[in-house]
Amino acid sequence: MKVLLVEDDQALCTALARALTDAGLLVETSGTGSDADFLVRTERYDVVILDLGLPDGDGTRWLAQWRADDIDLPVLVLTARERWSDKAAGFSAGADDYVTKPFETGEVLFRLHALVRRSHGHAHPVLTVGDLRYDSHVGSVTRAGMPVTLTAQELRLLACLMRAAPRIVSRTELSEHVYDRDSEPDSNVIDVQVSRLRRKLGGERIETVRGQGYRLVAIE
Template sequence: MKILLVEDDHALSTALSEALRDAGLLVETSASGSEADFLVRTERYDAVILDLGLPDGDGTRWLAQWRDDAIDVPVLVLTARERWSDKAAGFSAGADDYVTKPFETAEVLFRLRALVRRSHGHAHPVLSCGDLAYDTHTGSVTLAGRPITLTAQESRLLAYLMHAAPRIVSRTELSEHVYDRDHEPDSNVIDVQISRLRRKLGSGHIETLRGQGYRVTAAETTS
């Protein structure tokens, strides 16, 4: 999952982005509303973590502009403002959830994952497709109940496909949501990683649709 963290406190931004990356998320950062506005309009993110006290304007102003322009990316507001009126302003501007500082990183992570999951239409924290299951809380993958070990990149790739299932995901969409914008994959990297996933999961679990992309299918494991 590709996340934009908008926070002008450098120490906090660094600590939180490192924690989210350690949890398997792809994180990009911004220290101002104007930069975040540019990124949200030119890049595709699965969620945005938005501080309200930005140096170039209140975060609610930027958020309201995104919503007015039909930018529907899930937004988790992160701020030191604890008054209900401030929270109400954030929700009224279009926020999906709200966390006040100081916070537990685990809470931010749980809320963020829930936002992303619900934005794809999934209520349960464990995404299942046939006998393949992905736990959005832990990032663990099981096949017919057996744990499957994946690399960090393989896990991000499978996680996005599982969130999108049964929709077909194009190569372009995978590139935008699974890989850093400064390190776009070579033409065959996605194919190589899909092949590796198939070796670990079985060839029937990830389908290639020529000219369209990939999707996870509900193939069952055979003994």
């Protein structure tokens, strides 16, 4: 999962980004609404965490503009404003969820996973493709009931393929879900990651579609 965290409190931003990264998420940060606006229009994210009290305008202003421009990625508002009127304003602007500060990092993590699941049409926290199961709450993968150990990058890549299945996923899309915008991976890095996944999961599970990308195949 690739997350854009928009928060101008540097200490809070750093701590939350570290906690989410430790949980296996790919996190990029922004301290202003204008920078976040540029990023959501030029980069691919699974979800946005948005503070409301930004130095260059209320977060609801930016959120409302995204929705007006048909930018429909899930947005979790994370703010100290806890009055009902503030919550109503956030949801009216287009928020998908709302968490007030102070907060438990675990709650934020669960809510992020739930938002991304729903955006891909999955209601249950466990994704299943054939005999592969990925529990997004705990970040565990099993194959035919047996645990599979994956690196953080391999897990993000597999989760992307599982959420998309049976759709073909391009190398570009996979790269955007595995690496942050400041990384410049070699052209064959995704191929190498896919090869490693095949060794751990079975080569027949990930199909290469020439000129298009990869597709996860359901095997019972």
